[in-house]
Amino acid sequence: QDGKPPELKGPAAKKRDSLSAQPKPFQRIDFLVRDWQNFEDDEDLDAMEAEMDEYLQKVIAERDAADLKETRDQISACFEKVSNYHFTHPGFAVTKKKYTGDVGVIEPTFLMLLDRYCQRVFNRDNLVPKAVHGREITAAELGTYIKNYALMFEGGARFPEASTMLSATATANNTNATNITIGKYKEDMDKIAGTKATSYLKPGELEQLHRQVVEECIEMFDSMANFGDQRKILMARENAVRKINTDFEMYSKLNEGRNPLHGMEIYIVSTTIAVLAFVLRWIADSTCSSWSQTCRAGSDLFSHIYAVVILFMVIVGSTKAKELRDSVKRMKAAFDAVVGGGSAKKKE
Incomplete structure (x- = not known):
């Protein structure tokens, strides 16, 4: 003991120790x-x-x-x-x-x-290579940092401190982490259910793949947004997840559009009505007397229904010819898949 009182660190010293750590x-x-x-x-x-x-x-x-x-x-x-x-x-x-x-x-x-x-x-x-907090950055990310640094001088009345610059860097880092995370999600999901994807996935299967991609993206975000105010990091993380969920709704709609039965309801219902009207007309013509006014009226009614439905299907088919061809192709693909799967099981 040399008799000296213990040194008490002030706020500046504590802040310095925090920065050096x-x-x-x-x-x-x-x-x-x-x-x-x-x-x-x-x-x-x-x-x-x-x-x-x-x-x-x-x-x-x-x-x-x-x-x-x-x-x-x-x-x-x-x-x-x-x-x-x-x-x-x-x-x-x-x-x-x-x-x-x-x-x-x-x-x-x-x-x-x-x-x-x-x-x-x-x-x-x-x-x-330019690096911030030990991670190399791209030219696009550097632009985000420069924008945040420029905002520090926006007031012009006071020169920013080093700690202020560190805070601006953390903000830019969170922005870059969010953008890169969302970009990775879109890149991976485009391969699974994007506009160029050709196969239809069941909703449960698509949901599972979505969760796997999200986990990988969040791990990437956490590895990048690793310094600064934890509250701001959490807000940026929630913002990234929110945008990812919005994008998933779009991928779900794109995937549903590749459903072999998507859009076929109108044709199935119309065909069913036409066939039913044709059968009822045939029954009426076969069983009723030609002298019966009621039978003739019923036969004419079924004929009109049959004709109207056929005309309706022709009009719809002409306006949606390409969609109809795509639907037929999807139906054929689904049929081939079912038949192929059954044949494979028999061989086993």
Whole structure:
């Protein structure tokens, strides 16, 4: 015991510990310093860059003073690598209203530093896939992140903190996780019951396949939306599930449209009425006397019913010829499947 009282951590220290305990979400940040005046005339590029690194270490080093301490802690916790680069003043010629963009009037030291920085940034060995929170992202996902970052500057009155940027990243990450999850569901279900699918699935079978795909999609969502406010993650998850269920209703309708008996009710009922009218007319003509007015009226009635039904089926068939052909094909396919299944059982 040295007699010192135990150290009590304040809110800033607790927040710093919370940030440091989490994996760093961003890869790198470069601070570009303009109009740097401390370079000596006889310094070469290597000496200038060494001076830049020394300055950076002094800025981000731990200090007892509270000035910008929390900001430094947040930067260190949010980025895997922190770097900086200093540029001299480009020359007063570029500040004139009549400046035409001529590179020749720019200060040589500025151009030399700019060329060196561009070579470092765009060097093939330094180019790596963009990743956020350890997961590589696509160009479309990057667009979502940029939009959320731009919203942080919408007010313009206050520069965003590193923690604010982390929150914006989590929001963009949830959006990307939702979009990718829904995209995967559509991609998998398109193969099962999409517009290009040809086979009909029983409702129970389709429901089972739907649940399997949903489980895989939710696992993907959970693996992506793994940092930030848990309440917002849960809301994004529920939103994804809600959209998936809406899409499933569409796939169910598409699948029902491939039912061999779908749309056949009108033809079956009409055919039944026509056949019944024909049989009743034949019975009336065969059993009743030709002198009976009632029999003749009944026979004529059945004839009219028979003719009207036939005419109705012709009209419907002409307006839905393609649908009728498809229905016949589905009926034939169903019949072949039943016959084929029966033959297979007999062979067994």
